[in-house]
Amino acid sequence: MQKLNAKIPEGPLAEKWSRYKAGLRLVSPANKKKLEIIVVGTGLAGASAASALGELGYKVKAFCFQDSPRRAHSVAAQGGINAAKNYKNDNDSIYRLFFDTIKGGDYRAREANVYRAAEVSNLVIDHFSALGVPFARDYGGSLDTRSFGGVQVSRTFYAKGQTGQQCLLGAYSSLNRQVAKGNVKMFPRRDMLDLVITEGRARGIITRNLVSGELERHSAHAVVLATGGYGTVFYLSTLGLGSNASAAWSAHKKGALFANPSFIQIHPTSIPVLNDYQCKLTLMSESLRNDGRVWVPKEKGDKRHPTEIPEDERDYYLERRYPAFGNLVPRDVASRAAKERCDAGYGAGDSGLSVYLDFKDAIEAQGKKAIQDKYGNLFEMYEKITGINPYTQPMRIYPAGHYTMGGLWVDYNLMTTIPGLFAIGESNFSDHGANRLGANSLMQCSGDGYFILPNTISDYLADDIRTGKIPTDQQPFQEAEEAVKEKIQKIMAIGGTRSATSFHKKLGKIMWDHCGMRRDAEGLRKGKEMLNELEEEFWKDLRIPGSDKEINQELEKALKVADFFEVGRLMCEDAIQREESCGAHFREEHQTETGEARRDDKNFAYVAAWEYKGHREKPEVHKEPLHFENVEIKERSYK
Amino acid sequence: MNVTLKIWRQQNAQTKGKFKTYPLRDVSPEMSFLEMLDYLNMQLIEKGEEPVAFEHDCREGICGTCGLYINGRPHGPMRNTTTCELHMREFKHGEVIYIEPWRARAFPVLKDLIVDRSSFERIMHAAGFISTNTGSAPEANSTPVSKIIADKAFDAAVCIGCGACVAACKNSSAMLYAAAKVAQYAMIPQGKVEAKERVDKMVRQMDAEGFGFCSNTYGCEFDCPKGISADFIALMNREFFSSRVCGHKQK
Numbered sequence: 010m011q012k013l014n015a016k017i018p019e020g021p022l023a024e025k026w027s028r029y030k031a032g033l034r035l036v037s038p039a040n041k042k043k044l045e046i047i048v049v050g051t052g053l054a055g056a057s058a059a060s061a062l063g064e065l066g067y068k069v070k071a072f073c074f075q076d077s078p079r080r081a082h083s084v085a086a087q088g089g090i091n092a093a094k095n096y097k098n099d100n101d102s103i104y105r106l107f108f109d110t111i112k113g114g115d116y117r118a119r120e121a122n123v124y125r126a127a128e129v130s131n132l133v134i135d136h137f138s139a140l141g142v143p144f145a146r147d148y149g150g151s152l153d154t155r156s157f158g159g160v161q162v163s164r165t166f167y168a169k170g171q172t173g174q175q176c177l178l179g180a181y182s183s184l185n186r187q188v189a190k191g192n193v194k195m196f197p198r199r200d201m202l203d204l205v206i207t208e209g210r211a212r213g214i215i216t217r218n219l220v221s222g223e224l225e226r227h228s229a230h231a232v233v234l235a236t237g238g239y240g241t242v243f244y245l246s247t248l249g250l251g252s253n254a255s256a257a258w259s260a261h262k263k264g265a266l267f268a269n270p271s272f273i274q275i276h277p278t279s280i281p282v283l284n285d286y287q288c289k290l291t292l293m294s295e296s297l298r299n300d301g302r303v304w305v306p307k308e309k310g311d312k313r314h315p316t317e318i319p320e321d322e323r324d325y326y327l328e329r330r331y332p333a334f335g336n337l338v339p340r341d342v343a344s345r346a347a348k349e350r351c352d353a354g355y356g357a358g359d360s361g362l363s364v365y366l367d368f369k370d371a372i373e374a375q376g377k378k379a380i381q382d383k384y385g386n387l388f389e390m391y392e393k394i395t396g397i398n399p400y401t402q403p404m405r406i407y408p409a410g411h412y413t414m415g416g417l418w419v420d421y422n423l424m425t426t427i428p429g430l431f432a433i434g435e436s437n438f439s440d441h442g443a444n445r446l447g448a449n450s451l452m453q454c455s456g457d458g459y460f461i462l463p464n465t466i467s468d469y470l471a472d473d474i475r476t477g478k479i480p481t482d483q484q485p486f487q488e489a490e491e492a493v494k495e496k497i498q499k500i501m502a503i504g505g506t507r508s509a510t511s512f513h514k515k516l517g518k519i520m521w522d523h524c525g526m527r528r529d530a531e532g533l534r535k536g537k538e539m540l541n542e543l544e545e546e547f548w549k550d551l552r553i554p555g556s557d558k559e560i561n562q563e564l565e566k567a568l569k570v571a572d573f574f575e576v577g578r579l580m581c582e583d584a585i586q587r588e589e590s591c592g593a594h595f596r597e598e599h600q601t602e603t604g605e606a607r608r609d610d611k612n613f614a615y616v617a618a619w620e621y622k623g624h625r626e627k628p629e630v631h632k633e634p635l636h637f638e639n640v641e642i643k644e645r646s647y648k
Numbered sequence: 649m650n651v652t653l654k655i656w657r658q659q660n661a662q663t664k665g666k667f668k669t670y671p672l673r674d675v676s677p678e679m680s681f682l683e684m685l686d687y688l689n690m691q692l693i694e695k696g697e698e699p700v701a702f703e704h705d706c707r708e709g710i711c712g713t714c715g716l717y718i719n720g721r722p723h724g725p726m727r728n729t730t731t732c733e734l735h736m737r738e739f740k741h742g743e744v745i746y747i748e749p750w751r752a753r754a755f756p757v758l759k760d761l762i763v764d765r766s767s768f769e770r771i772m773h774a775a776g777f778i779s780t781n782t783g784s785a786p787e788a789n790s791t792p793v794s795k796i797i798a799d800k801a802f803d804a805a806v807c808i809g810c811g812a813c814v815a816a817c818k819n820s821s822a823m824l825y826a827a828a829k830v831a832q833y834a835m836i837p838q839g840k841v842e843a844k845e846r847v848d849k850m851v852r853q854m855d856a857e858g859f860g861f862c863s864n865t866y867g868c869e870f871d872c873p874k875g876i877s878a879d880f881i882a883l884m885n886r887e888f889f890s891s892r893v894c895g896h897k898q899k
């Protein structure tokens with residue numbers, strides 16, 4: 010078994026990063042300009058890393074599949090970004106942010122990484138402010154904050170309901186500055202289809218130019234993946250439709266271990282599926298649960314209009330089950346509770362797959378104006394999509410696939426198990442354990458990109474100052490390109506009858522039913538078999554019109570779907586192996602008498618990092634034990 | 649409901665395009681406009697025809713990727729709505745719907761409804777940023793910004809870079825796009841330092857890309873899915889003029 014070395018530095022928690030950083034090797038300015046770095050993905054993590062590395066003087070090549078870096082899905086983050094500034098004097102601190110994150114992650118994240126993320130969070134806010142990000146402010150001109158789920162302090166910085174957009178555009182502006190200076194070269198409209206390893210080190214990538222269809226070889230001294238999560242494995246999710254697993258998956262197939270793949274956050278408040286043609290679930294911010302009350306009819310299959318159902322015939326099930334936290338229980342708990350009611354036949358709407366989020370009482374108590382001030386833009390968004398006015402009748406909501414806590418395994422340097430291959434932001438696994446707290450993803454992405462990776466990657470590159478430019482005519486580049494070419498030819502030649510999307514839809518349904526909010530061993534095994542069957546059909550009956558030598562969106566989709574079969578199987582494998590319930594991972598077999606998650610710290614306080622052994626071969630699990638020296642492990646209760 | 653679609657089909661930038669007619673049956677009023685196109689594409693694929701190429705990603709109105717010229721309006725008939733947020737309930741049974749790409753010299757068509765907006769990128773590369781290095785920022789609250797100014801800067805910063813303003817303008821002007829960025833930074837203390845150089849460089853780049861002059865018709869403001877005010881164009885003009893008078897123009 011491969012030994013996992015997380016390289017966590019010695020010393021007290023609060024001093025680990027500063028001490029470690031002081032010992033990292035540097036690269037002189039004269040040598041930096043001779044070193045190239047590939048950054049794949051230009052969301053908040055990728056754009057911040059590419060710009061910070063460009064500022065240092067490295068030669069950066071940045072890649073994205075969109076036409077512009079500004080469109081990466083970080084843009085859709087709504088609520089905010091956390092930092093331990095303690096501006097509200099509510100006794101917040103780096104330690105408290107660290108503690109909340111560890112607890113929120115149900116004690117399945119690495120202490121040292123989480124503490125460091127909390128530590129650099131304050132620098133991130135300073136930097137964004139200097140970049141002109143228009144965060145909300147008080148009348149005195151200082152930055153405003155608000156509260157978020159799972160914490161008791163006000164540490165979330167925000168820009169209305171568009172914090173992700175504003176932070177991403179800030180990072181995008183710093184990226185543009187480096188493009189102008191010639192330190193970063195942008196390669197938009199490129200899909201990364203393979204990783205190239207020479208002499209045991211990540212040295213390049215193979216991309217497909219999405220306009221010309223050409224395959225391209227790009228080399229560098231190190232490769233950084235900032236390619237986001239794989240939540241679109243469910244087909245219907247809150248993600249952008251282009252989001253995919255393929256870049257990270259190609260690295261996994263080349264030897265990078267994949268950690269905790271089954272840890273996927275299901276967000277409780279999304280607009281439900283309204284019709285068969287739907288391909289996207291739009292999120293309604295968590296903040297709505299501050300004033301909205303969640304309910305379903307007490308009577309099974311009650312199809313009356315919600316406003317006609319009298320008060321005493323409504324079941325406010327969150328308030329009933331969790332009187333202490335009520336409608337504000339964490340995301341994993343709220344999602345499961347909604348599913349439980351709908352599965353039992355109490356769901357609302359024609360499909361029976363939704364619950365009501367009702368603002369009637371809040372409007373009565375506070376007045377329409379107050380609710381409008383707080384949630385006006387969300388109410389408008391809801392009405393635009395559903396045609397229903399949430400001021401006069403309750404919203405219908407249902408959980409949706411949202412964020413992947415799992416991802417490529419990285420050590421303290423954010424390096425994967427392949428030397429020279431780094432993974433940052435949502436594409437790695439390190440900071441959120443089994444459940445992510447709201448507003449922590451923007452924090453981690455920008456911390457990784459701006460303040461952590463630039464230091465650790467320099468230490469790695471210190472060995473490369475004599476290497477010289479990496480030629481792309483080496484055999485590993487040829488082989489990788491050949492393999493990609495073959496795969497594309499194979500997939501184009503199937504000549505079947507069905508679209509890639511029709512397969513993706515089925516795949517998503519299998520994953521949602523068998524590896525979604527509630528899982529059991531039998532269902533997971535069945536899910537794996539169903540994936541196998543569907544995969545076989547896919548390779549027999551897929552149809553891609555057009556040619557691969559031009560814009561071909563069907564080919565792009567098909568290549569992603571082809572990888573999702575494998576991602577899905579690994580998720581099931583991981584969920585089978587983890588015989589406990591923790592955070593977003595809920596196993597039917599492991600619950601308390603009252604239906605709550607039962608964690609098993611004695612046997613499962615570890616990271617499961619999977620090694621790829623070949624297509625349809627059983628992957629091998631490597632375990633990184635988690636040590637908790639600075640927090641006391643407790644049960645999470647919201648009753 | 650049934651609709652008749654007249655869609656612009658064009659193989660690539662080199663070939664000429666034309667409208668093609670697609671009758672589409674059993675469209676649900678609950679479908680979004682793009683889901684309606686997905687539905688059409690599914691049928692085309694099943695028939696072995698090439699699907700209509702169009703761009704999209706977030707499908708919630710924030711990434712700015714989608715943008716179709718629908719019945720002569722960028723993003724269609726609804727105000728403050730992106731194409732992906734538009735729903736079929738806004739159309740009538742039997743309606744004929746014309747769907748075109750953005751039309752502008754600076755946005756060449758790549759395929760069908762996809763255009764190349766890299767000219768927008770180059771305007772940002774020119775100076776769409778505040779020159780500050782990672783790690784050099786002062787403590788955030790040491791630079792107070794009045795709430796009124798911060799809110800105004802936010803109103804400019806909500807631009808999603810979709811290009812509807814250009815498509816709406818008779819002159820295919822990118823004034824609203826550039827002005828939103830110029831104004832966001834010119835108003836706040838962090839961005840004031842290099843405001844004059846910034847406006848000069850961005851306006852020059854805009855001209856170099858082949859975008860036209862402001863048509864003063866406010867079409868951009870009317871069709872902007874984020875409701876960005878054309879007042880920012882006035883602010884940009886003032887900034888530009890003052891950069892000239894103060895001798896800040898590029899040598």
